[in-house]
Amino acid sequence: MTRLMQRRASWLLGKPVPETPEARRHANVRSRYKQGRTGIPTLLLVATSFLTACTFSAITPTGMGTARPATSPRTLMIGDLQMADPLWEPYRLHYTRGVEDWLKRNGGLQIVPASGPPPPQTIVLVTRITEFDKGSTALRWIVGMGAGQAKIRGDIELRDPAGTVLARFTSRESYLGGWGIGGAGFLDMEDLMRRFAETVAQTSVKWARGEPTE
8 A cells, every 4th residue: 555545544544654764754854944944034134133233323403593494495415524633534425425325315305516506495514523433343342232332423504505504413323333232343434424424314304394303
């Protein structure tokens, strides 16, 4: 009697079919295969979490400007960008590219070049980087909990085409490591500067729409 016929007869009679060593081997292979397939998403999730950079953004309004313009701004011009320390100058391009790229991907405001006077319904982004700290990889690994974090802080002003300040806020971007709340340095300072710039761009769009910026 074939194995299939034995199983059918067993099902009809309500009796279990004795399991052969070959059947047990096949069952073990199928079980390991299923476990492997189930484990793949878990491994991918762990790997993604391990490589994900733990960054935190904070926006703090630092003073009210003049009354909001009657018409909502439609364009943004990157204006003056100051670095409190000349050693930070190499990161200037990463800031401007970060603002431009975020706006191109997400919209909300159209970038206009700073080659001429700003057109009407434009806000001018004025930035002063006040803190640029690479932190300590060793402290992120050993201590964690925010120790040794890399951080960038800047004072931001949004101005109208005439130079009148419309809004002020402080932006801060911190990097705590690549695993949980501490760990390896998967994010360099160029990337952190870009994320800082993206936060500034997003906050500028929120302000232009009349949304809370905090």
